[in-house]
Amino acid sequence: MADFLRFVGVRAILAVVTLLIVSFIVFSLMEFVPGDCAERYLAYKNTQGQNLTLEDIDAERARLGLDQPFLYRWVTWVSGAFVGNFGDSCILRVSISQLLGSKFLISAGICFAALFVAYLVAIPVGIYAANSRNPVVNNVLRFVSYLGLALPNFLLALIIMLISTVYFGDSLSGLFSKEFRDAPWSMAKFWDFMSRAWLPIFILGWSATAFALQTVRALMLDEQSKLYVTAARARGLYGPRLLWRYPARHALGPIVNSLGFDLNRIFNELPIVAIILTLTEAGALLLEALARSNDQQLAGAIIFLLTATIVGLNFVTDIALAALDPRMRNSVMGGRG
Amino acid sequence: MTDVSQSAKEAYFTASQGQLIWARFKKQRAAMVAAWVLGLMILLGLFADFIGPYNPTIAGANKDYTNGAPQWPQFCDDNGCSARPFIYGVKRERSIETNFRWVSTIDTEDRRSLQWFVKGDEYQWFGVTLNRHLFGVADGTVHLFGTDDTGKDIFSRTLHAIKTSLAVGTLGVLISFVLALGIGGIAGYYGGVVDGVLQMITDAIRTIPAIPLFMALAAFVPDTWSAEMRFFFISIILGLIGWPTLARRVRTHLLVERNQDYVLAAELSGAGSGHIIRRHLLPSFTSYIIVDLVISFPYMVLSETALSFIGLGLKDPVTSLGVLLQNTTNADVLLNYQWYFIPVLFFVALVMAFVFVGDGLRDAADPYSEAKK
Numbered sequence: 022m023a024d025f026l027r028f029v030g031v032r033a034i035l036a037v038v039t040l041l042i043v044s045f046i047v048f049s050l051m052e053f054v055p056g057d058c059a060e061r062y063l064a065y066k067n068t069q070g071q072n073l074t075l076e077d078i079d080a081e082r083a084r085l086g087l088d089q090p091f092l093y094r095w096v097t098w099v100s101g102a103f104v105g106n107f108g109d110s111c112i113l114r115v116s117i118s119q120l121l122g123s124k125f126l127i128s129a130g131i132c133f134a135a136l137f138v139a140y141l142v143a144i145p146v147g148i149y150a151a152n153s154r155n156p157v158v159n160n161v162l163r164f165v166s167y168l169g170l171a172l173p174n175f176l177l178a179l180i181i182m183l184i185s186t187v188y189f190g191d192s193l194s195g196l197f198s199k200e201f202r203d204a205p206w207s208m209a210k211f212w213d214f215m216s217r218a219w220l221p222i223f224i225l226g227w228s229a230t231a232f233a234l235q236t237v238r239a240l241m242l243d244e245q246s247k248l249y250v251t252a253a254r255a256r257g258l259y260g261p262r263l264l265w266r267y268p269a270r271h272a273l274g275p276i277v278n279s280l281g282f283d284l285n286r287i288f289n290e291l292p293i294v295a296i297i298l299t300l301t302e303a304g305a306l307l308l309e310a311l312a313r314s315n316d317q318q319l320a321g322a323i324i325f326l327l328t329a330t331i332v333g334l335n336f337v338t339d340i341a342l343a344a345l346d347p348r349m350r351n352s353v354m355g356g357r358g
Numbered sequence: 359m360t361d362v363s364q365s366a367k368e369a370y371f372t373a374s375q376g377q378l379i380w381a382r383f384k385k386q387r388a389a390m391v392a393a394w395v396l397g398l399m400i401l402l403g404l405f406a407d408f409i410g411p412y413n414p415t416i417a418g419a420n421k422d423y424t425n426g427a428p429q430w431p432q433f434c435d436d437n438g439c440s441a442r443p444f445i446y447g448v449k450r451e452r453s454i455e456t457n458f459r460w461v462s463t464i465d466t467e468d469r470r471s472l473q474w475f476v477k478g479d480e481y482q483w484f485g486v487t488l489n490r491h492l493f494g495v496a497d498g499t500v501h502l503f504g505t506d507d508t509g510k511d512i513f514s515r516t517l518h519a520i521k522t523s524l525a526v527g528t529l530g531v532l533i534s535f536v537l538a539l540g541i542g543g544i545a546g547y548y549g550g551v552v553d554g555v556l557q558m559i560t561d562a563i564r565t566i567p568a569i570p571l572f573m574a575l576a577a578f579v580p581d582t583w584s585a586e587m588r589f590f591f592i593s594i595i596l597g598l599i600g601w602p603t604l605a606r607r608v609r610t611h612l613l614v615e616r617n618q619d620y621v622l623a624a625e626l627s628g629a630g631s632g633h634i635i636r637r638h639l640l641p642s643f644t645s646y647i648i649v650d651l652v653i654s655f656p657y658m659v660l661s662e663t664a665l666s667f668i669g670l671g672l673k674d675p676v677t678s679l680g681v682l683l684q685n686t687t688n689a690d691v692l693l694n695y696q697w698y699f700i701p702v703l704f705f706v707a708l709v710m711a712f713v714f715v716g717d718g719l720r721d722a723a724d725p726y727s728e729a730k731k
Contacts, residue, residue, distance in 0.1 A: 042562035050571070054578040171709035173660050175667060176702055179686060183699065186692040281565070288567035293664050320574040324566065331565045 029340055036336045043328045044099045051317040057087055058111040058318060065112055098321075107322035117322045125326055128295070131218060132287045135225035139233050139283065142226075144276075147237025148264060151245065162234065169231020174290040178224045178297045224294050229283050233276075240275055244268035277342050281335040288327050379645060382722035389718020396711040399704075403521035407481040410514030411494045415675040418479050419509040420499050422450060426462065428504040428512075428697050431472050442471040445500055470495045504697035507685065515677045516701040520708065522678040526593050527658040531651050533597025534604060539647075542605035546612025547635065553609070560602045568599040569664065576670040585676040592671050596658050604650050611643045645723035653716035656709040663705065679705045 056064075059081035082088050086097070101108060107117040150162045172180075244250065245268050253267050373381070383389060402409060412418040420426075431443035447468030476494035480487055494500060503512035545556040572595055579591060615621065616639065624634050665671030666680025674681060679701055685691060686698050 039562045042559060043566055167710055167713050170713055171706045175664055183692050285567050289569040292570055292573060293668055296668050324571055324574060327570060328566050
């Protein structure tokens with residue numbers, strides 16, 4: 022048990038180090054961007070009819086702490102970021118955690134739902150495909166998985182919108198109906214949300230499913246040609262019982278390991294799909310924050326949050342794998358291994 | 359054993375790596391079809407100026423046929439058949455009867471036959487100014503895929519979009535290739551602490567979702583940048599984002615290979631590091647690298663498309679699929695002008711072709727793929 026705790030500890034430290042590297046990269050990139058927060062805010066003020074001078078900008082810089090050295094500001098930012106405090110938005114002047122709060126949770130929820138749906142479909146279908154000798158099934162599945170790549174989610178979203186506008190007269194956009202948009206959460210609002218959220222979940226899950234399908238199929242094919250499966254067969258095991266007891270368990274490890282990268286892929290698609298379906302969650306907010314007002318504080322916070330979610334998921338899957346897989350368990354917790 | 363099979367075996371044993379890969383690649387029907395499609399697409403892209411009948415920018419726009427429907431050439435109609443394919447002339451009018459909207463009526467009496475090598479918009483090709491286009495009509499215009507809201511020919515734009523996507527992809531792949539080879543090579547060849555630190559950084563970069571990060575950077579590109587500047591900026595960023603996966607593969611491969619006996623033999627013969635890397639290690643995995651490059655190509659194209667689509671990538675007058683699709687989400691286009699979506703088919707075909715060719719190459723480059731079957 023002590024070994025296991027040590028393993029968890031080492032992994033946690035690694036995750037934190039990864040996040041530190043990420044935060045440094047993100048922070049430096051936001052620094053390299055032309056113009057800083059003070060200039061942006063005052064330029065915005067200028068458009069409102071106030072005349073501001075260079076001294077005002079310097080004063081604003083001092084107030085925001087922008088005159089401090091780079092490393093000092095990074096340390097301040099990162100120590101805030103780890104407890105969920107990202108400071109104020111450049112232009113809007115409100116706390117970023119407040120601004121993002123529920124929006125980030127909703128988009129993360131949709132992404133995780135899409136990931137879940139993807140594997141719910143991919144695991145049984147992938148195992149079936151690997152086991153099937155039917156060339157039609159295999160070719161169709163191969164084609165569908167390639168289409169998952171070639172027809173990216175945003176094109177799929179466009180096509181679904183095209184079809185639904187032409188045939189149903191509703192473009193299926195938005196996450197809430199008008200009457201619920203600003204209402205507090207309730208059962209009715211939840212159902213309204215669910216009745217609309219299935220579309221982004223499906224669209225986001227689409228290419229994730231296609232990729233997962235290929236992974237599952239390839240892994241199962243690899244495992245099935247191994248000797249232990251032949252041995253199990255020789256003992257008289259067959260059908261689903263054989264598959265679930267032997268090769269599927271071996272294939273599970275790499276699949277669990279790939280979850281983090283699948284989430285990364287879904288996050289990549291999120292902002293674009295969100296724009297097409299005009300969802301007002303973090304994805305669309307990111308674009309808004311960037312394209313309309315060039316708000317680097319907000320942008321940095323969103324990218325950091327997305328990456329932190331992925332790192333967190335990787336950490337959880339590592340631990341889960343160590344607990345589940347007997348080989349890992351033994352090497353981690355000592356014992357026979 | 360007959361002479362024929364003997365010579366076939368002889369050919370097999372003396373074949374070069376490239377010949378073996380080609381022989382295995384030829385056996386895969388799907389990959390071969392994809393290779394033909396890909397070749398065709400590349401030709402379409404390279405000769406876009408010549409094959410497309412009009413200039414894809416606003417300079418070539420047909421102001422009299424905005425949001426015009428596709429004109430499909432046909433051979434026969436009620437008035438009989440003709441050996442040359444023809445299209446109909448179109449009249450546009452707007453009056454109180456049509457609610458002041460432009461309404462086009464097709465005049466089926468007015469036949470306009472398609473001709474080869476007609477004169478049209480001028481274009482530069484290797485420094486020569488030319489004005490011949492593959493096909494066109496003598497009087498009036500032909501728009502195979504219709505036109506957009508400013509009258510730009512969607513067919514010509516699609517061809518130019520293919521060219522742009524291929525160019526962005528090639529540049530992006532080249533940049534990520536150089537980075538991956540350098541960083542992965544150093545990590546794999548030296549191993550140890552160097553490898554550990556580089557791996558950590560590579561893994562951290564791999565966890566950052568690329569598109570949101572890219573959006574963050576692209577949004578700060580000043581509007582004053584020219585189309586060419588944007589083009590290079592996008593390619594460079596795509597390359598910078600794409601390298602970690604390839605770097606990891608290069609590193610893993612090098613870690614395995616550098617402990618092989620032939621490397622030891624070379625070292626004992628007194629070969630230097632540079633010589634070993636160039637003459638022994640690199641050739642051992644060139645085929646893998648080529649395959650990886652082909653496979654990563656569609657990702658570059660797709661990222662560019664996605665970014666241009668939301669308005670953060672390329673902009674007019676550069677034409678790419680993303681630029682073409684920019685206006686398609688509004689209800690008017692969805693309901694009335696569905697031909698805006700025709701370029702999507704070409705892009706699905708382009709990406710699919712790359713994926714199938716990449717897959718076929720991967721199988722062909724793997725010397726054990728036959729043993730497995």
